[in-house]
Amino acid sequence: MTVNISIAAGAAIGTRTFTVTNGDRSTATSGSIFTVNVAPTVTGVSPNTEAQSVTVSVTVTGTGFVAGASLATVFSGTGVTVNSTTYVSATSLTVNITVSASAPNGTHTITVTNGDGGTATSGSIFTVT
Secondary structure, three states: OOOOOOOOOOOOOEEEEEEEEOOOOOEEEEEEEEEEOOOOEEEEEEOOEEOOOEEEEEEEEEEOOOOOOOOEEEEOOOOEEEEEEEEEEOOEEEEEEEEOOOOOOEEEOEEEEOOOOOEEEOOOOEEEO
């Protein structure tokens, strides 16, 4: 069975029970089988400026980060490649990036996709110089 669940933006965080009602009106309920997590935020990156032609680890800070196989980070635009994203805590990620020699100077946003599928995009907080 595949179930699509919509969760309202203001939904309370926490675990939920799930009830299936069959065509014959019989039901089955499972307790606490999924969790509504707080939406992530991205509030900073350190260092927040890098030159071209460098590979470096940066710390992305925010709230609501969740570990998982699909945890990922993307920098907007061209020239900044994410090599790996490592979960440190609910408020910190370590992201290894390569800034190419041809990366244009300017600012970038950062998008984090949590292991649970939640996403957050920063303002223009990272600069290539």
